[in-house]
Amino acid sequence: DQQVKQNSPSLSVQEGRISILNCDYTNSMFDYFLWYKKYPAEGPTFLISISSIKDKNEDGRFTVFLNKSAKHLSLHIVPSQPGDSAVYFCAARDGGGSEKLVFGKGTKLTVNP
Amino acid sequence: GAGVSQSPSNKVTEKGKDVELRCDPISGHTALYWYRQSLGQGLEFLIYFQGNSAPDKSGLPSDRFSAERTGGSVSTLTIQRTQQEDSAVYLCASSLGTGSYGYTFGSGTRLTVV
Numbered sequence: 001d002q003q004v005k006q007n008s009p010s011l012s013v014q015e016g017r018i019s020i021l022n023c024d025y026t027n028s029m030f031d032y033f034l035w036y037k038k039y040p041a042e043g044p045t046f047l048i049s050i051s052s053i054k055d056k057n058e059d060g061r062f063t064v065f066l067n068k069s070a071k072h073l074s075l076h077i078v079p080s081q082p083g084d085s086a087v088y089f090c091a092a093r094d095g096g097g098s099e100k101l102v103f104g105k106g107t108k109l110t111v112n113p
Numbered sequence: 114g115a116g117v118s119q120s121p122s123n124k125v126t127e128k129g130k131d132v133e134l135r136c137d138p139i140s141g142h143t144a145l146y147w148y149r150q151s152l153g154q155g156l157e158f159l160i161y162f163q164g165n166s167a168p169d170k171s172g173l174p175s176d177r178f179s180a181e182r183t184g185g186s187v188s189t190l191t192i193q194r195t196q197q198e199d200s201a202v203y204l205c206a207s208s209l210g211t212g213s214y215g216y217t218f219g220s221g222t223r224l225t226v227v
Contacts, residue, residue, distance in 0.1 A: 004155070034215060043117070043204055043218030044156070089155065098169060099144055099208065101216070103156035 003027045004092050006104035014112055019077040021107050023090030026071065030102075031095030035064060035075045038087045038106070047088075048075070052095075080111045115139075117219035119205050125225045126195055134190040134222045138207030145188050146208075146216060147180055151201040159203075162188065163210055195226045 005024045013019045023033075031052045036044035050057040050064045050073070057064050063076045077084055087108045091101040118137040126132050138145050147159040158172035162182045173179070177195075182188040192199055202223050206216035 006155075036218075041220065043206070043220045045218070046215035049215060091156075098161065099163065099210070100146065100158050100161045100169060100172070101156075102158070103148075105153070105155040 001026075002104075003030075004090055004102050004104040006088075006090055006107050008107050009105070010108045010110070012110045012112065013080050015082055016079045019075075019080045019084065019109055019111065021075040021077075021088050021090075021109065023073045023075075023104055024071060025073075025092050027092070027094070027102075028071070029095045030092035032093040033064070033066060033073050034091045034093070034101065035062075036089040036091060036103075037084075038089065044089055077109075080109075082111045082113050085109055085111050117205055117207050117217050119203075119219035119222050121222055122220065123223045123225075125227060128197060128226055129194055131191065131193045132195055132224065134192075134203050134205075134224070136188045136190070136205030136207075136219060138186065138188070138205070139217055140186075141209070142207035142217075143185070143210040144208045145182055146206045147188070147190050148204045148206065149201040150204060150221075156204065159190070192224075195224075197226050200224055200226045 034049040035047040038044040066073045087106040089106045090104040120135045143164045145162045148156040160180045161169040177193045180190045202221040204221045206218040208216045
């Protein structure tokens with residue numbers, strides 16, 4: 001039973017436009033959400049996070065939005081750049097005191113020049 | 114070191130053999146995690162070490178899997194009697210621990226069981 005779902009396996013956008021990656025979750029106990037970016041043959045790298053008590057966090061071109069009532073979060077990248085092409089994983093932390101994360105299956109983003 | 118180091122980067126083994134995967138976390142990071150990514154899947158939690166506390170082994174898929182962390186630093190993940198379904202990329206990550214968000218991952222060990 002997947003607790004973190006990324007329903008779009010892939011997304012393609014034009015350079016300069018906005019990329020929106022979506023993530024849904026089922027466990028209302030999750031207290032922290034993170035996005036990771038992964039290039040081929042490398043480990044995932046931490047990108048941005050948001051606490052469950054907030055609804056928005058922004059870092060440069062990256063903004064994460066959280067809608068707790070809908071159990072939905074999204075990552076916005078604007079403007080998108082070809083170097084953003086990677087697999088993006090959504091992850092959530094169980095609020096029960098453990099630091100382990102539950103990951104989605106990832107969305108492959110392709111930014112076309 | 115500057116990052117999380119994993120070895121080997123690739124491992125091909127015959128079904129039924131034992132394998133050991135090594136992880137060197139970032140110096141000073143008290144938390145260490147093992148995940149694996151099978152083809153087309155997300156990252157699956159395996160085990161988590163935090164300081165001197167008992168590890169959280171709740172993600173280990175069977176008793177063929179075990180892990181230890183010596184001296185609060187290097188960790189070894191051991192898979193006994195490997196099966197073809199064990200083929201995956203095994204990722205190690207470390208972090209500063211409780212209250213610190215965002216792991217640093219290594220590049221992983223790609224394990225292929227033939």
